Amino acid sequence: MGTTRLVGIDVGTQGTKAAMYDENLKIAASAYVPLRLKRDEMDHLVQDPDEIFDSVVLALKELVSQTGISQIDGIGISGQMAGIIAIDEDWDFVYPYDSWLDTQCEPYVHLMRDYSYEIVSSSGGQVTCAHGPKILWMKDVLPERFERACKFITLSCYVTGRLCGLKAKDSFVDHTHLHFSGFADNQNGKWNNDLLNAFLVPYDKMPEIVSPDKIVGVMDENVSKFCGIDKGTVVVAGMGDTMASITGAGVVEKGIAFDVAGTASVFSLSTDKFIADTKYNTIMCARSPIENLWIGYAYISGGGLCLRWIKDLLKGEYEVLDDMASKVEAGSANLYFIPHFAGRTCPSVPSVKGAFMGLDWKYGDAHMYRAVMESIAYEYSLYYDILNEHGATASVIHGAGGGSKSHVFNFIKASVMNLPYVPVKNTETATLAMAGIAGYAIGAIKNLKEAICVSSQKGDVVDPNGTLYLEYCVHRKRYKEILEGISRIYNEV
Template sequence: MKLQYAVGIDIGTQGTKAALFSLDGKKMSEAFEKSNLIYGGPGEVCQNAEDIYGSVLRTVNALMKKSGVPPKQVAAMGIDAQMAGIMAVDADFEAVGPYDSWLDTRCEPYIHTMINRAGDEVIRRTGGPVTYTHGPKILWRKAERPAEYEKAAKFVLPGVFVAGKLCGLKAEQAWIDYTHLHFSGFADNRRKVWDEGLLSEFGIEKDKMPRIVSPWTEVGRLTEQAAKACGLTSGTRVVAGCGDSAASALGAGIVEKDMIYDVAGTASIFSCSTDRFTPDLETKTILFSRSVIDGLYTPLAYIGGGGLCLRWFLEQNGRDYEYWNKQAERLEAGSGGLYFVPHFSGRTCPNDPGVRGAYWGLSFHHTGAHMYRSIMESIAYEYAYYYSILKRQNPQISPKYIYGAGGGARSAVFSQIKADALGIPYRPLQEADTAVYASAMLAAYGTGLLGDLKAVMKAPLREEVYLPDKERYEIYHKNKEIYVNLLEALGAFGEKERGE
């Protein structure tokens, strides 16, 4: 019987999604399970590792039942997952403690430790500034949970934990794929190796770090037990997989240089592909991540809760997105001099916990529509700021379009605002969830079922193209500078409040 299907799994912050695809890209079925985020003491956000593993078993089993596809026809499986959090496994690949989410901020003191001792060197080597990512989280575990640190054989990502359990692996077989290295704190991203100088500087044993592999590397096959739980056959092949942002960009067709990609979801993520590795030592804002496509980089920056701010507004004021989008469309660019700050949990890019959410410039003529539109404009100002940094580093970047995914890309007014703020046409993708498709095709490629990964990553676009308006661009260009100054002032105010 010919093998002709692949499973893609996306372990996101909000939940686990799995989908089954034929090798020509047709989605046969899908399933979703909401995450169980555990909010403990101050700054604590984690997940039970077995909950994550169980969610994968259940979603894959559900989609197989829906699909009607014989299990023997499913050849391979690929997994992408949350990128900035970290967890640990013992020698037998059992979880040591919970998965510390990227939302968990308990490691903040160790961010300062890393910045003070080698902040610029971390950026130069890894491509990413020190923030709530692997390095500080591992240092936190070593200092605050020494028994767990001692028991940890390898530090791994949640997608790796799941794949290792599915395949019955030992810790010595653990891996990290290269799309995560900008978050690692200890890697030489350009060379794709662990940096022994950084590991030594912070007292982290190299043997606790997993091997670094390409995302399509085959890492194992489903055990009898895992296959039964998934509704598949033992021997189904599993590849290393990649980070969820990397999978999302790959599935959106970001496979060549000079392509801007916007993820307008829970987080607001902006990236622009390039073939040059130029870490952001000046502003420490851009995370210089690797694409799944080797030799291509997708430097990015993001607002931790960009889309959540719009949801928050609806929760406070009622009505739905359609209503408020129509109200916002009637207003002039600039929201009548009103500015919004979307950093409800602190600014991430660059890391500045002193910046918090705010409205600035409110007057009696402002309405709810002004307040709603200013949220969208604040995200566009952030994107314009990120893009200006990339252009300084890489003057040759010349993107033709902004490619938009996520729920926010379905908003005409939001799409137009972004086109106007950056001066680049905006093209929404037809499919909002591109990560599961990319992970499935990555599995097919890694197991030899597909010969050209780039060729199948041509995401269909919607018919709408939002062209930038020159006058609105000039307004937004001026407002962006005011907005950035406002962020800096709020950061300074936050430091004063904390007595720093």
């Protein structure tokens, strides 16, 4: 029996990544094609669906060129999660990809928040500028296009459908996206008719809800020919990029926290229970592709960008600033930083902005740099407290992204949370997960959890410091008080 060839593709905001793996999830080649985020004639942040699809095709073609391998057995695609595409009956888009970064639908966020308790209880997601408000925006602002739209689908679904030559009647959404929908009964894997009716959204405009590993088609022959791929490549439904990244990092059983230390700072925790955070309106709850597993998470928009901002402001280098910060006492000598430059996302308080609190002449570059890192750890601890209230606990934190390369940053998070921190070495966890899902769907991978765990390479464990944890308990309490106080000020301003 020959080697199975699997391809995982991750369509992000800035570009499309693709990688070829074998049935043991050993990588053979990778490719990257950049994408553009632009403003349309209405000054809204969108992306061109044709450009997105072309990037996937070019990435596939590059993999074949690098390896000389034309037989690909399975493909899985992940994509940006909170945006939406409206398609007609022939799978042609009636409006560009409405990016998760665009806030044109904010008035409809406020409208849907009148049903916040019902939406969070049913979908597990908070009401943000995601699928529901974006659909309502089109219904009111672009009624003709809304009428033309047969289905509203996610980015990964759109690309997969184009790859297989599907029609709107074949459309689908995988269950990892449901918490962003605003209209889903997430626990039962179906649409909530009461919520659809409340907002006058026709049921027939919603796609079928499926599992990420469902085989939805075979690669179109013309596309295969262009890429140099043999006929008959199976394509699965795929899933959201955040969920793919979390899964590919080895979060395949309950009790594992995961830190995405990238542009955004994302903290998540796996659990065997559905979480509806109707009390704090902070935690999102997504269904994992792993059976009977849920992921509770929250994030700081642009948390990682705050580190780059302070680095550039101080005209330093990460390694040098890390070394300087490691010599500063825990709590940065009572200097605190608020990392919400883009507004507070979880919970949604857009008026809150960033700030240093307590500055005086004794502080230098190292104090400010460490305070920025500590602020992200404090935020994570607030998320973790809420997850604890729902009975979710962690035994370890896995970390990925550029920030996880910093030992001092990892040590701060470990000590604030009182949990060991394990950085993940392989950076392309999303493509690994998608290749694994495709391999599992075609029977080449028998035990998906085991295959991902074996392939997820871990770095050295960073243990927490118990003494520092006690000190940080005091500092994170002060941080919470400062955050609440500054939130009131920003709301008044």
